[in-house]
Amino acid sequence: MPIAHNVAADAVGLENLSICLALRRAVFVDEQGVDATLDADGLDDDATQFLAWANGIPIGTARLRVVEGVAKAERVAVLDDFRGHGVGRKLMDVMEANARARGLTTILVHAQLAAVPFYEHLGYAASGEAFDEAGIPHRRMTRGL
Ligand SMILES: CC(C)(COP(=O)(O)OP(=O)(O)OC[C@H]1O[C@@H](n2cnc3c(N)ncnc32)[C@H](O)[C@@H]1OP(=O)(O)O)[C@@H](O)C(=O)NCCC(=O)NCCS
Numbered sequence: 001m002p003i004a005h006n007v008a009a010d011a012v013g014l015e016n017l018s019i020c021l022a023l024r025r026a027v028f029v030d031e032q033g034v035d036a037t038l039d040a041d042g043l044d045d046d047a048t049q050f051l052a053w054a055n056g057i058p059i060g061t062a063r064l065r066v067v068e069g070v071a072k073a074e075r076v077a078v079l080d081d082f083r084g085h086g087v088g089r090k091l092m093d094v095m096e097a098n099a100r101a102r103g104l105t106t107i108l109v110h111a112q113l114a115a116v117p118f119y120e121h122l123g124y125a126a127s128g129e130a131f132d133e134a135g136i137p138h139r140r141m142t143r144g145l
Contacts, residue, residue, distance in 0.1 A: 009052035027077035071099035
């Protein structure tokens with residue numbers, strides 16, 4: 001059965017933060033070479049954490065913070081072996097619904113250049129020049145909620 005049929009995603013409590021951090025370490029630190037101290041930036045307690053599972057096993061994560069009245073999606077990561085099956089889309093869907101339920105009207109992401117087409121697929125529009133974050137070029141992208 002395609003994995004997409006068994007994928008779930010939802011907000012999780014901070015008791016699950018170690019699982020989120022392990023997934024982020026696998027994707028951002030081990031795979032992409034981002035400095036571990038930049039990933040664990042001390043802002044996790046102020047964020048809502050999200051997990052995605054395939055058959056109950058955690059395979060993706062993201063976090064949502066409200067920055068100057070705007071929802072900001074951060075640390076969106078799906079394990080390499082599980083990409084291309086709608087997991088990232090599901091994580092973004094639940095984060096957008098969460099932000100909408102809080103009355104927020106815009107969601108922002110600093111998208112790695114390689115991920116810009118993914119966010120465009122989901123209705124996000126890029127603006128401004130590329131900028132560096134954690135040694136990786138990014139673009140600012142937003143979508144109305
Ligand atoms: C970016 C990332 C989260 C996408 O997750 P994913 O589970 O592979 O994405 P999905 O399968 O949900 O893709 C959703 C849609 O975007 C499209 N898409 C995904 N990545 C794409 C890419 N690089 N280029 C073009 N389209 C892409 C898919 O084809 C799909 O389209 P469809 O619904 O019309 O079929 C994942 O590739 C990842 O974790 N990358 C490494 C970490 C990273 O760069 N995170 C982003 C930080 S800003």
